[in-house]
Amino acid sequence: MFLFFLSSGLFLGWSLGANDAANIFGSAVGSKMVKFSVAVIIASIFVILGAVLQGAGASDTLGKLGSVNAIGGAFTVALCAGVTVFWMTRLKLPVSTSQAIIGAIIGWNFYSGNTTDITVLGRIVSTWVAGPILGAIFAILLYLLLKFFLERSQIHLIKLDAYLKYALLIIGAFGAYSLGANNVANVVGVFIPSVPDLYLDFGFFALDGVQLLFLVGGISIAVGIATYSKKVMMTVGNELMKLSAEAALVIVLAHAMVLFIFSSSSLSNAIQSIGLPAIPLVPVSSSQAIVGAIMGVGLLKGGRGIKFNILGRISLGWVTTPIIAGFVSFMSLFFMDNVFKLEVFNETNTALTSVTTNLNNLPTLSETTLNINLFQPLLYGIIVILIVVIIVLVLKLTNDKLHSKDEESTDIVRKYKAQEAFLKTELTKVNSENAELEKEIEFKRKEQMNIALSIIQKNRFLEKLRTKIDAIINKSDTNQEELSNLKKLIVENLSIDKDRQRFNIYINELNRDFYFRLLNRYPNLTENEQHLCALVRLNLSSKDMASILNISTKSVEVNRHRLRKKMHLKRENNLSEIISKL
């Protein structure tokens, strides 16, 4: 039942998280200095820490203003504050959950007949004015300090950017802590008098009922940050506060300091101890503190770009939000009390000191403090979680290893296949090239053969012609002189045979590689012998060779014999076979 009533507070916490986290990380996330996910994690952790560790201070003041001593009343008050915030936001009026909740509590005070402590109220209202002003003062001082430091230090801009990123995170964490500490009172403050009296002992630390309430409130703010703050952060970062990283840093720090000052009881005590008046521990509006800080930086820069209409709207918010919340709260309490017969206040106990005794009126609450020792279950829980985590990690690691090995081997196989395919294509290419070259060689050989044959035939014909002419010359009645001329011409033709020359050049050109190989093996061969070898390679007979070389067949035979000797061939060795193998 308590949890059901708490839901209105949690709704308030959710909306606070969604809206106010933007004040802390808006400029950092909007300007892409910090990733949204990182901002969410840090903001959530520190909001919860702030709420649990330091949330009590501001809540006490709320309690002094009016202790909502019935759970029904607390539910209605928180709901009215939430609805007012929602409604005012729809009307685009700057609104603060702090002001809404305080207005709603005053509404409860009016309805329950509880006297509103004017001194406390005055103190609270004064902090609403002091919050933005302090924000502005802090921002100005911090900005001047930072500028002074940066001008002296001469840090490289890129390095400064890295420092600023970390500083934004650290200061954002501080801001989130302060937000949790200061504003958790808005969320769950009214439920404190109605909280079940629990005491959870975790062994290492213990949480009482109020701290648990703050933890739940902090978690609701964190959920708001995680689920719905991105859009607001982007709006704040890109539209409302287009600031340099340094200015953003200063503004967030100033804002966090204001929230911290108004929520730190130890700081207040310290100030009191040196004889100064205590700092009122009041939930101040995070948005107003940040707007104050922006105005401060704006004023420092000469007041350019300050939108004074925003200032006017903020002032309007200070006045209208509490009044509307108070009125809505009063009306709702009346409605809840008379229509739903829900107990919204406890008439027997309106004094501030009677907070704990109120709990007796609630049927769900225990008569005595519930002291639950959670040390052992927590320890076992942690051990079980650790074991599970270790098992999962080991499985994941093995899986990853196997997976990476698989991937590696697949990669290697793929690589080899690609190489194989490449080599195959290369091989086919080379083979086809070789086949073409073979064809070409064959063709050239045939051509050589044709030329050789034509030379041989021509020589034979000329020889025949010479013999015939000799026969004619030997006859007595022939014109001797004319025939002699004819013979002379033929002989000349035989010796200056262009065809033969061309053939020889051709043979030399084609057999260049062959000559190279031949000389490598038999270095002492003369040019003529090399030529002879080339002719032997063509498988020509001695007679044909003789006509090509324009020598007698016998000379060819002699030359062949000499060649065999130079090549150190035995009787059984075939010259043409050996040459063709080269």
Place this chain on the structure above:
Amino acid sequence: MIRIFKTSKNVILNIDEYFDTVELGILNFKEGINNYLEGNLSEFENNLDKVNKQEESADAIIRKIENDFYVHSLMPNYSSDILSLLEKTDDIIDKIKDNLSQFDVEDPYFPEDIKNDFSRLVSLSVKSAENVIPAARVFFTAPNLVKDKLQKVIFYERETEKLATKIKRTLFKDMPFLKLSEKIHLRYFTLHVEQVAEASKVVAKLLSSLVIKIKM
């Protein structure tokens, strides 16, 4: 987030290396043109070769820097301005390379009377570029000091412009022995050299607006 310091250190080193390369390019340009005017063509070829390599290296470094800026979202508020500053600085070395290539390809004829003035023109134009690089360097560490250095850039750019006009006037009015085609050819080369100073002026203007932006 954790690697951000390592990345920023790398980017700083790359930016320094980039400016070093551009500075060396500028020096080679000056030396190259003086070698050309003095007829030391082999030395000129050497300078041209060096400038080509330096231009390529500057391009490679700028690509690395751009990549780091985008991947690690460095200085998100000013990244585009800083990258455009580096790009505009790259224009200087691009112009230098183009200029030397034009000398190599077109082989312009410089009459003796004009060689001195042309050499001075190159020296003034180069001084403008030489002064803008330290200004760009100091922008990253002490933006307040940028303004002082930029004064020199603007001064040398104006001097370059004046001398270029004088050279063009001499070409067209006092050198009747030159053909019109030769005069026009030399006018183009005067313009090309002037462009180096103009590119430096563009960088200077960008720098001064960036300083204001960063201070805001």
